[in-house]
Amino acid sequence: MSDLAQSAGPCERPGMSAAAPVIILVEPQLAENIGMTARAMANFGLAELRLVAPKGGWPKKGVREAASGAVHILDAATIHATLPEAISDLQYVLATTARERGQMKRAYAPDDAMADVASRQESGQRVGILFGRERTGLSNDEVSLADAIVTFPVSPEFSSLNLAQAVLLVSYEWRRAAGLARQPFDGAMTAPPASREAVLSLFESLETALGQAGFYPPEKRLGIIRNMRDRLHRMALTEQDVRTFRGALRALTRRVPHDPS
Amino acid sequence: MSDLAQSAGPCERPGMSAAAPVIILVEPQLAENIGMTARAMANFGLAELRLVAPKGGWPKKGVREAASGAVHILDAATIHATLPEAISDLQYVLATTARERGQMKRAYAPDDAMADVASRQESGQRVGILFGRERTGLSNDEVSLADAIVTFPVSPEFSSLNLAQAVLLVSYEWRRAAGLARQPFDGAMTAPPASREAVLSLFESLETALGQAGFYPPEKRLGIIRNMRDRLHRMALTEQDVRTFRGALRALTRRVPHDPS
Incomplete structure (x- = not known):
């Protein structure tokens, strides 16, 4: 041998x-x-x-x-x-x-x-x-x-x-x-959190759109807006998340001819 | 119903x-x-x-x-x-x-x-x-x-x-x-440790028997005895253990006619 x-x-x-x-x-x-x-x-x-x-x-x-x-x-x-x-x-x-x-x-x-x-x-x-x-x-x-x-x-x-x-x-x-147990992949965020600037601009777009849509009476505006911001923070938004939500918001607020079909 | x-x-x-x-x-x-x-x-x-x-x-x-x-x-x-x-x-x-x-x-x-x-x-x-x-x-x-x-x-x-x-x-x-995992039985000692008196009497019997059997030269006696005690302590002897070992020792040192068969 x-x-x-x-x-x-x-x-x-x-x-x-x-x-x-x-x-x-x-x-x-x-x-x-x-x-x-x-x-x-x-x-x-x-x-x-x-x-x-x-x-x-x-x-x-x-x-x-x-x-x-x-x-x-x-x-x-x-x-x-x-x-x-x-x-x-x-x-x-x-x-x-x-x-x-x-x-x-x-x-x-x-x-x-x-x-x-x-x-x-x-x-x-x-x-x-x-x-x-x-x-x-x-x-x-x-x-x-x-x-x-x-x-x-x-x-x-x-x-x-x-x-x-x-x-x-x-x-x-x-x-x-034995210290050999490693997770096959980790669930860490694959993208970093969005910059505060991007998050603030999403807040602004959302608040403007909801205001124009008459979502809240003026006297309740501030309370509702704070709760909405709180919900969005809970998601720990990435830059991509912000882009997706802003795109969805634009699509929802676009004035399109009503399709009766 | x-x-x-x-x-x-x-x-x-x-x-x-x-x-x-x-x-x-x-x-x-x-x-x-x-x-x-x-x-x-x-x-x-x-x-x-x-x-x-x-x-x-x-x-x-x-x-x-x-x-x-x-x-x-x-x-x-x-x-x-x-x-x-x-x-x-x-x-x-x-x-x-x-x-x-x-x-x-x-x-x-x-x-x-x-x-x-x-x-x-x-x-x-x-x-x-x-x-x-x-x-x-x-x-x-x-x-x-x-x-x-x-x-x-x-x-x-x-x-x-x-x-x-x-x-x-x-x-x-x-x-x-969930805090529900219990061992079906535990491996705690089912009998308490032997009293020190019992352990000491086992040591004495063993040391006497080994001395009579010529197991150690007199000048090495103390060192060998200490090691032997150490080994016995490692077992964390119970009263029953002591009784069993003393019985075994008596059997081993009993003078019986030699059986040539």
Whole structure:
């Protein structure tokens, strides 16, 4: 193997952060959940997926379709016969569970868990997160192999979270905790506010037009005008906004022959 | 209709918060996504689902299975021919989108958006959140009917979020912003820490046993003992922990006849 090939390790796959936690599904059954898990991981920059004894074998029919393009994660996924084998190279392991297990383990909310994970990763620790079977979750024995628990702040009246949805929440919170969450675009004003001169000239045009149209009795003019100015200020007008409104006002006040059609 | 029936409005369905936002799917196609949307809503206490012109008609085959028990949300879902009809009774509308639309609208991250929504709901505003078609999202025209945008901090390399996953993130953040997110159980120590007397007696037993076993040369005794105490302190021992360790120590130091089998 050339030096070049050796240097192209898993850390250099696109979308992968070297420090992202490993997602470990224990005996997952449905192709759709495994595919959606891969997609959710890719959405938030996780890349390493391990499957412990997937029910019905591997690969599964339909899993690639469910991954909706995140097939690089499925292709790189590793299969393990047992949970201890799947976690042996890790230094810190979290177990996700909806139920109290009578184990004296710290139980984190997803955001707090991922804040802890992100700080461990800064010091070079390899972290894995366990997710159990679709119907029965993780066994107490499996939970006992983890350092701590992650649990989700779901409604007590409907607490059954889908497997891929649980992976999504953890992945989302990891990306935020790792400081990688950036909005794809921001909603800042794309144009600066209009100059006060432009705003004042719009006020003047509007007030003149409304006066000529008999919109207010003279004694109420000042109060109505102040309220109107207030409404326009609320829009935080740009130069383009002012030009558009002045054009609309000109069109509305233009004397055109009445069209009876 | 009796007074009793009238008073049993939608706000009183189990798991529903009167103030939770309305989820509006515009021309959703896949039964699985609609069912998973209902499930995600139920997970975080949302209940009101509106479907605008679902592709292929309604109800859809397989949608109840995908809801995995959240069928009360599907049964109460309303169908609307157009988006304006679906939002007419609302006072504030958010559009979810992955793409910049060239519209000068505020674009929120899910947590900030839901903080704003929760504060609007405190003052009695009815809020709706729009989600677009699986493949093409919302049209620019549809986005222009919303007050502001919600967008997700996804990886730029794999930004395509599944419809039900997007609903899940918004629902999760709404529950947190509304102050309803409680962990289903806490990881606090279920037993109080051991009394210092018990801890000291464990130290003494361990140190005696290790001394008799010749674990350390006399000149290193004190340093090794201090480190050992330190390790035990890290566990934050309970009374039960102390009893268990003392029992294990007794078993290990019991003189039993050697069994050669």
